[in-house]
Amino acid sequence: ETGVTQTPRHLVMGMTNKKSLKCEQHLGHNAMYWYKQSAKKPLELMFVYSLEERVENNSVPSRFSPECPNSSHLFLHLHTLQPEDSALYLCASSPGLAGGQTGELFFGEGSRLTVL
């Protein structure tokens, strides 16, 4: 068990659907992240939240909408996606400045998204 839990683990959706990915961390961390992992490509940073404020939006299309209601939860809302958005979406957390940043991220097992 990693301390970072992602649901659902697998999601299949049509291009007109609206769905959400959920991430919860049980580590008391202050920063949370969404990464996208596509085949044969490096992991791409999508969003960073530090103390519930978005500090990074890495040129992500507006069809991906993040939400961080508190420091333990992070959502990725999905709407009108394209087939090329099919990927493994990984959530991560880190202690952040207040907790003593040691550099590493702690990852969940990912949500495998397939867009038909």
Next chain:
Amino acid sequence: AQKVTQAQTEISVVEKEDVTLDCVYETRDTTYYLFWYKQPPSGELVFLIRRNSFDEQNEISGRYSWNFQKSTSSFNFTITASQVVDSAVYFCALSSIRSILTGGGNKLTFGTGTQLKVEL
């Protein structure tokens, strides 16, 4: 801009062989972290090691060892006496310490990964 290059896309070895995974990085930052992560088939990235840019002391931890050479911008990872359970994708990553200290979060730049297959 930061960049991490893992030139080996896939390596296959027989159990008990030693294997070295290569990592070369580019950054303009003078202080940074380097990482190795392991991704088993279950999906989550498992943290293996972090090195600071100002600490070039190489490290051995059990069957794992790391060789950090700042002069060549390399951070290679060796598994001694490989085992089938070592089969996974291994990622090298880089982050800027300045970004962390200025509240920007820890934005890791990853390489494309090396698929390691250890066979009996």
